[in-house]
Amino acid sequence: MEFHLQNLRKLCRLCGGSNAIPADRQPVNKDKFSKDIQHALHINVSEDDGNVHPPFICGTCRIKLVRWKKKKTKKELCLETLTFHSHSLACKVCFTPAGNEKQDVIESVVKSAKACQFTVKVAKGKVICIQLNEDFRQVAKRVEIHVNGEWSVEVHGKSLTEGLLFETFPARLDTNACRQLLSFVDQYVVCVGNPGFESLCRARSIGGGLATFSNSKGGLSAYEEKSHFTFTTVRHVKCQLFVSATSNKCSVCRVYKRDLASMTSRDISETVTSTSIFTRNDRLSSKALQEKADNLQRERKSLKRKISSLTEEIQASISNTGEQLGNQMSDSFVLPR
Secondary structure: OHHHHHHHOOOEOOOOOOOOOOOOOOOEEHHHHHHHHHHHHOOOHHHOOOOOOOOEEOHHHHHHHHHHHHOOOOOOOOOOOOOOOOOOOOOOOOOOOOOHHHHHHHHHHHHHHHHOOOEEEEEOOEEEEEEEOOOOOOEEEEEEEEOOOEEEEEEOOEEOOOOHHHOOOOOEOOHHHHHHHHHHHHHEEEOOOEEOOHHHHHHHOOOOOOOEEEOOOOOEEEEEEOOOOOOOEEEEOOOOOEEEOOOOOOHHHHHHHHHHHHHHHHHHHHHOOOOOOOOOHHHOOHHHHHHHHHHHHHHHHHHHHHHHHHHHHHHHHHHHHOOOOOHHHHHOOOOOO
């Protein structure tokens, strides 16, 4: 609370500006202009709460009050005032830097961002930090941090600020939390989706465009994407987008890979007509033999994908649910000779 009260003393009671205490002169107490404030702005500062409202007004507001008082025709003073609220976890008073503190916040964020290999741009009241994709043509990660501590994170143009991944970060960050956020975003990578299904995508595309995949109810379940990578990939609509550096694919896209493999197998089955892989070679023409060889090659690739997918599932299951057995227990599983 002491920090909150210290910040209140730096703000103007009327406009909320951060220059209420000049460095070279005494601050202007609001009580000195209480009657003028009441008549000009209909604000009764005598009823102010010391824990909520600042005690001073800035020089600019003082001059406006003096000029208003000298006018013969007393119209309401044209001054945009700030409404103050009680201290809370999201208190704007505590998270609104004043004076040179804004520059200190910006410099701290810029330093942290550059240490995490972000490209930095300082805009009005905020710092924009970005990381580009592999070919440096598209923005992969974008972090915006405002001087008042507000922040946002985007991956491939989609906001992740409200996601579970960032639920431990408060709505407003201090300089230490800003550094932690940037480091956290830097350590995570963008999910690669499911590359390697170009043939399936071309079969599903319309007019040569990017392919889309529907679910059993006709809704969109996945889409082809190639603008953010040097390769084409298929991304599920519920892709988590952000994954730890130890895994390049989220759990949603990992599971959806099986569906893509099944679709590929079905497409292959539908293209096989009279040229079955079981047809005797001596009964086939040269063209039919080539078709059979192509079918065998596609079938082999399909089986490899299935084996790879099952291997990943088994390894993940062992990693998540398996338990290390002691030597004595391990020996109990060995059959006697």
